[in-house]
Amino acid sequence: MPIKQGQVAIAAVCVVLGVMLAVQFRTTQDIKASVPFQRIEDLSQQLSKVEKEREALLSEVHALRSSTSSETYNRELQQVKIKAGLVPLQGPGIIVSIDDSKRPTKPGENPNLYLIHDDDILKVINELRAAGAEAISINGQRLIASSEIRCAGPTLSVNNTRYSPPYEISAIGEPQTLESSLKLRGGVVETLQFWGIQVTIKRPETVKIPAYKGAITFQYAKPEEEAKKQ
Amino acid sequence: MILPIAGLLLGIIIGVAFPISVPIAYAKFMSVALLASLDSVFGGLRAGIEEKFDNTVFITGFFTNALLAAGLVYIGERLGIDLYYVALLAFGLRIFQNLAIIRRYFLKK
The missing domain is CATH 1.10.287 (Helix Hairpins)
Structure with missing residues (x-):
């Protein structure tokens, strides 16, 4: 027996220690079982x-x-x-000017490659819409849901009105986003510039976009409810 | 050696049998007090082995250590200082020191 002194005192203290151990053990179990205080606070805050x-x-x-x-x-x-598109709008945005290539056509090359086509404009419009443009016009023609953009000989037909280059596309939206969406590496502007087509982007204080000037008529399409009545 | 272990077992049985529980908010103080008492017991065992055991020193040391540790943690909580960890470290170190000395005595025999 190595302990020579104080066995009784140590034993008495050990009793107290044992009680404390048991109590602490139970308390720790309780803490683990209960929902953490922080969580309760969070939840009550969310609730309110x-x-x-x-x-x-x-x-x-x-x-x-x-x-x-x-x-x-x-x-x-x-x-x-x-x-x-029946109300003229204004707001921050960008104006994109696009003009035909000034580069002389090399012999044997298709001169069509250096001209602006409807799909070039469509690509720009698509990119602008993807970047959150709220209203877009081409040369003062408001683009609405039924607007067309197509080649009509050497000119471009928008809302059944013909325009020749240069084309000016105005768009209202977050200017930085719109501009960078066009200037993406390998994006629209880079592709166009590869063919020598001149693209310039301006960021004026306010961009004004006129209302759609044409008439909106529906000859064939009718609301579903009316069609049922007939 | 049998008497202290028997005391410990008796204490655990008492603690389990009686549904005493500390509020969760005070669990921290309780744990520090527990560590302090553990340290005191090891200190007592070591003193007993070294034949330097003093009953009054042991008993008073046991209670003052536990109470002081809990009180220090309480004050630390009020002042925003984590004295909890300081107490933990100090008592932990001492427990291991005492354990090492006790082990040496056992090995020497």
């Missing part, structure tokens, strides 16, 4: 946030219901008009 949001939305619904229906109708009409 969502409740506030719900209240705000409820009051909005009430306000909308109680307000005159013509007011909301007018607001919706304005929205639809803007979307349809």
